[in-house]
Amino acid sequence: MKCKTCGQKATVNLRQHRLGLCTDHFLEWMLTQTARFIKKYRMFGPDEKVLVAVSGGKDSLSLWDILTRLGYQADGLYLGLGIGDEQNPYSAESHRLAQQFADQRGLKLQVVDIRETHGQTIPQLAESVHRGQGRPCSVCGVAKRHEMNRIARDLGYDVLATGHNLDDEAAVLFGNTLGWQADLLPRQAPVLAGHDGLARKVKPLCRFYEKDMAAYAILRGIEYIYEECPFSVGSTSIYYKELLNRLESDRPGAKLAFYVKFLEARSVGLFAAQQAEVSQPLFTCPTCGQPTAHEGQCSFCRMVLR
Ligand code: SF4
Ligand SMILES: [Zn+2]
Ligand SMILES: [Zn+2]
DSSP: OBOTTTOSBOSEEEGGGTEEEOHHHHHHHHHHHHHHHHHHTTOOOTTSEEEEEOOSSHHHHHHHHHHHHTTOEEEEEEEEOOOOOSSOOHHHHHHHHHHHHHHHHTOOEEEEEHHHHHSSOHHHHHHHHHTTOSOSHHHHHHHHHHHHHHHHHHTTOSEEEOOOOHHHHHHHHHHHHHTTOTTTGGGOOSEEOOBTTBOEEEOTTTTSOHHHHHHHHHHTTOOOOOSOOGGGTTOHHHHHHHHHHHHHHHSTTHHHHHHHHHHHHHHTTTTHHHHHHHOOOOEEOTTTOOEESSSSSOHHHHHHHO
16 A cells, blocks of 8 residues: 555555555644644634643553644643552553653643542542442542643643543443433533633544554654553443444444544534533532532542542
């Protein structure tokens, strides 16, 4: 296969677009496409301050790399979740790689350690909430959303960017569609507007396949953590990703079409009624001052108190 731009041997085959590209033109294509999506979905402007949530993985570090190469003012935020042990020091290693990425490029990395700030690691918090039952992912999700919003707001960032790729988004959409989750479907979008103390959230990589993000990181020489979080093993979202990949291998482009056609339906108002219900008034948590959907303490503060 040849590069569509220069005719040299292609190193990356983007089957979903029937497009082969050499290394240089693939790296360039990733930049121009990201810039296009930022503009198309009105994510942020050139003068806005972006906080990139970095986990030490390929997606978030590549996102940070792309945004700085595009000339945006982008700092990183690393949340120390306290996951792992001596044999698999997941959090320690992901922190090391995120810090190394920042140091090598002279970028600013904000670091928040959940245990230092709130007294317990994510597995410890989950233990007290679930009493040893199930995964800590719901607790982790609440903590991450809370801390990301807190830092973005307190440190004056205009927008919070996460490295969710198309495989992540398609798996969430697939799960929500299987259960016809009318309340969750309209909340899935490349941009969630900020309001009442909630930071604007954007997903600039939402139209790139996971395998293409891995190719980008490797071709750019980005050192990232290969291991997934140990709690992700056997999760439903990984199962949905596998199912969608089977579909994709028979019908290249099916995964992209599933997500993009959902966004199109959303933009012409297919979920307008549900969207109106979702925009409920927000209350303020008396403990941390952050917005919450219910009166009284937010879920994070209730969890930490427990
Ligand atoms: S897989 Fe790990 S990082 Fe992801 S939500 Fe679960 S505990 Fe948190
Ligand atoms: Zn080329
Ligand atoms: Zn609170």
